Amino acid sequence: MGESLLASRIENLRASIRRDPIVWAIALTLAIIELALSNRYDKFCNELYFIDCGRHPAFGYPDAPPLVSLIAAASQLFGDRTWMVRLPTIASAIALIFLVAAFARELGGNRSAVWMAALAAAIAPAFLLNGAILSTQSFEPLTWTACGYLLFRAAYREDRRAALWVGIIAGIAMEAKYGIGGWALGLAAGILLTPTRRVLRYPQLWYGAIIGIAIAAPSLIWQAMHGFPLAVSAGYSAKYLNLTGTPLQFALQQIRAMNVALAPMWMAGIIAPFVSARLREARFLAIAFVVTVAIFFGVHGKEYYDHAAYPTMFAAGAVACATWNRWARRALVTCAIAVSIVLAPTILPILDPPTLARYLEIPHVRAPEFERQGIGAPLTIFFSNELGWRELEKRVADVYWSLPDEERAHASIITADYAEAAAIDVYGREDGLPPVICLQFAYYVWGDHGYDGSVNIVVRGNQRMLRTECARNELVGRFGVPYAMSFENGDLMICRGLRVPFETIWRSNRLHF
Numbered sequence: 001m002g003e004s005l006l007a008s009r010i011e012n013l014r015a016s017i018r019r020d021p022i023v024w025a026i027a028l029t030l031a032i033i034e035l036a037l038s039n040r041y042d043k044f045c046n047e048l049y050f051i052d053c054g055r056h057p058a059f060g061y062p063d064a065p066p067l068v069s070l071i072a073a074a075s076q077l078f079g080d081r082t083w084m085v086r087l088p089t090i091a092s093a094i095a096l097i098f099l100v101a102a103f104a105r106e107l108g109g110n111r112s113a114v115w116m117a118a119l120a121a122a123i124a125p126a127f128l129l130n131g132a133i134l135s136t137q138s139f140e141p142l143t144w145t146a147c148g149y150l151l152f153r154a155a156y157r158e159d160r161r162a163a164l165w166v167g168i169i170a171g172i173a174m175e176a177k178y179g180i181g182g183w184a185l186g187l188a189a190g191i192l193l194t195p196t197r198r199v200l201r202y203p204q205l206w207y208g209a210i211i212g213i214a215i216a217a218p219s220l221i222w223q224a225m226h227g228f229p230l231a232v233s234a235g236y237s238a239k240y241l242n243l244t245g246t247p248l249q250f251a252l253q254q255i256r257a258m259n260v261a262l263a264p265m266w267m268a269g270i271i272a273p274f275v276s277a278r279l280r281e282a283r284f285l286a287i288a289f290v291v292t293v294a295i296f297f298g299v300h301g302k303e304y305y306d307h308a309a310y311p312t313m314f315a316a317g318a319v320a321c322a323t324w325n326r327w328a329r330r331a332l333v334t335c336a337i338a339v340s341i342v343l344a345p346t347i348l349p350i351l352d353p354p355t356l357a358r359y360l361e362i363p364h365v366r367a368p369e370f371e372r373q374g375i376g377a378p379l380t381i382f383f384s385n386e387l388g389w390r391e392l393e394k395r396v397a398d399v400y401w402s403l404p405d406e407e408r409a410h411a412s413i414i415t416a417d418y419a420e421a422a423a424i425d426v427y428g429r430e431d432g433l434p435p436v437i438c439l440q441f442a443y444y445v446w447g448d449h450g451y452d453g454s455v456n457i458v459v460r461g462n463q464r465m466l467r468t469e470c471a472r473n474e475l476v477g478r479f480g481v482p483y484a485m486s487f488e489n490g491d492l493m494i495c496r497g498l499r500v501p502f503e504t505i506w507r508s509n510r511l512h513f
Contacts, residue, residue: 020101022115027097030122033348034090034131038083040349041386043426044133045419047085048389051076052422053442060222061442062229067175068136075134080427086131089138093131096142096311097121103149103315106157107282110322112329117318119333120265123340124314125367126257126307128347133382136177140308143173144183148285148312151187155199156281163199167208171215178230179305186292186309190284226445233441238300241371253303254293256367258310259343261335266310269317282316289313303370343367346380353379353387353483378483388484389423392459395479396424397431399457399492402476412437412451414495416460419488424459437502448506453498460490471497 017024043051053061054073060066075084097118104117121127121141130138146169154163173180191197199205223230244250255263270290273283289309296305321329345351345359346366356379360366366380374381396413403411414437415421421438428436435449437456458466459479466473473495480489 020111020114020118022111023097023101023118026115026118026122027094030097030131031090031094034086034093035083037132037348037350038086038090039081041082041383042389043082043085043386044135044382045385045389045422047072047134048422048426049418049441050134051085052425056442056446058222060219060226062226062445063233063441064136064230065175065177065216065219067172068134068138068177072134085134089134090131092139092142093122093127096127096145099142099145099149100311100315103145103152103312104318106149106152107316107319108278109315109319113318113322116265116321116329116333117315120259120262120314120318120336121311123336124258124262124310125340125343125347126304126310128340128344129382130307132348137179137304137308139176140173140179141311143169143176144180144308145311145315147173147180147183147187148288151191151196151199152281152285154202154205155191155196155284160202160204163202163205164208164211166205167210167212168215169212170209171212174212174216175219179308182292182295182306183288183309185295186288186290187284189291190286190288193287194284196281196284237302237371241373242300242302243368243370243372244297244300244303247297250297250303253368253370254306257303257307259336259339261332261339262314264332265317265321266313267317268320269313269315272320273316276320279316279319285312285316347382349383349386353383356383357483377485381485384483384485385419385488388479388481388488389419390427391481392420392479392488393424393427393431393433395477395492396457396459397428397433399476399494400433401431403455403494407455410452411455411457412449412453413457414438414459414461416490418443420459439505444506448502451502453500453502454496456495456498458493458495460487461493461495463491463493466493466495469499470495471499 050069050072053066053069054071057070058066061069071088072085075081075087100121101114101118104113109117127141130141147166150162150166150169153159154166170180170184191199245253258266269282270286273279273281273286289312292309293306321332342365345356351359360379369375369377369381371381377384379387400408400411400413411434413424413434415424418438418440421436421440421443424433424436435446436443437448437451438444461473463473463475473493475491476494477492478490479492
C-alpha cells in the first residue's frame, strides 16, 4: 500500500515536471541562488530578535504575533546557523512560484501564461527579498495568494473544501502578521461586488472562518490583555517613521519593488478582467487588489505592506499577456530579467560590503527608503543591519568578564534598542552573558530580570546623561564596524550605582541614557 502510494506520487511529480519544465527550472534556479547566498552576511537584526522572542514562547509579543518567532527559534535548535533561519522563507518563495503558476492555469492560461506568471513571482525584487530574510511578511505572498486561489476554486469550480481552507490559512497567516486583515477586507469587497458572492452560500466558508478565528484568537487575546501595544506601535510608525509619500510616490515605489518591466503584467491583471470575457471570473481579485492597496496607503503604511497582493495580479496578468504576439512577450520577459539582474545585488548578498557600497553609488540603483530609520544607511537598511552584531557581542563579553567576580555577579547589560539587545542575547549564550535589559518591544515585557542597578554595562550610552544617572561611570570602549548603521557605532560604558531604580524606569517607560 505504502509503496504504491509513493510510486503514484513520484509519477505525479514526473508528470508535473513534464507539463511545466520551465516552471520547475525557474524554481530550482531560485532555490539554488537563495540557498547559496543565505550564509554570506550575518543575520538581520529582526531575525536575531525573532530568535530571542521564540526562546521566550508566548501567545504574542508587543510588535507581532508568535509564529515567525517560534519558527526562528526552532531553526536554531541544532546550532547557530544563519542559513537555517532563512530556509523557511526560501521554501515559501519556491512554493509561491508553483502556486502562482497553478493560479494562472486555473484562470485559463496556456503554458506561456503559466511560466510567465511563475517567472514574475520569482524575480520581482520584493519577492527575492522575501526569500532572503526571515520577517513577519515572509509568508504573506504565499498565504494571501492561497486565499485568493482557494476562493476562486470555491466560487467557480464548486470546490467547497477549498472554501473551508480559506479561513484556516487566513487564521494561520494571522499568527504570523496581522496584515492579512487588509487583504481579507479587499477580498470581501471583491466578493460582494461580483458573482463570486455565490461562495457566501457555502457553509464550509463560515466553518473555515470560525476555525481561522480560533487559530488567531490567542495572539489577539494577548494583545488585548496588554493594551494592544502593536496598534500603538503601528500608529506611531505611521505618523512619524513611515515614508509612504504621495499617491504618485507610493505608486512608483510599488512599480520598482515589483520590477518596472513587470508593471504591464500586473496592471493587465487589474484591467483585463473588466475588458476580457475570458478573465471576467477574476474581477473579484482585481477589486480586492485595488481596495487592499488603497487601505494600506490610507493608513500611511510602509510601501511593502501590500506586496503580498501582487502575485494574484501576476497570475491574471500573465493570462492576458500570453495573448500578445511572441515578440512583445519576449521583450517583456527579457527586460524584466535584465532589470532584476541589475537590482539583484541591492537585494541579495551577492557583493561584499565595499563593492556593494560602490555599486549603490550608481544612479537609480539604490531604492528609496521606506522608513526614516533607513535614511543614511551605508548599504541599505537591510544589509547594514546584518553587520557588526557578533563584534558587538564580543566587545560586551570582554567587558563583562573583565569585571571583578563580586561586581559581575550583579552586573546587568543595558542597550539602547532591541537590535543590540537581540544580538547580545542570542550570541551571548555561548559567552555566558546574562539577559539584556531594554525598553523596546518584547524586552519591555520581560522586565529588568531582578537586577539591583549597582553595576550596569551600558551599550551606546550618552556620557553626559550618564553623569547625572550614575554615581560613577566609566568609558570602557567602543563598538562598531564599517558599513553598519551609523547609530550602531557607539560607546560602551560601565554605570555604577544607578540613581533611578529599575522599577521607576519601567513605570516611566524610558531609559534616560
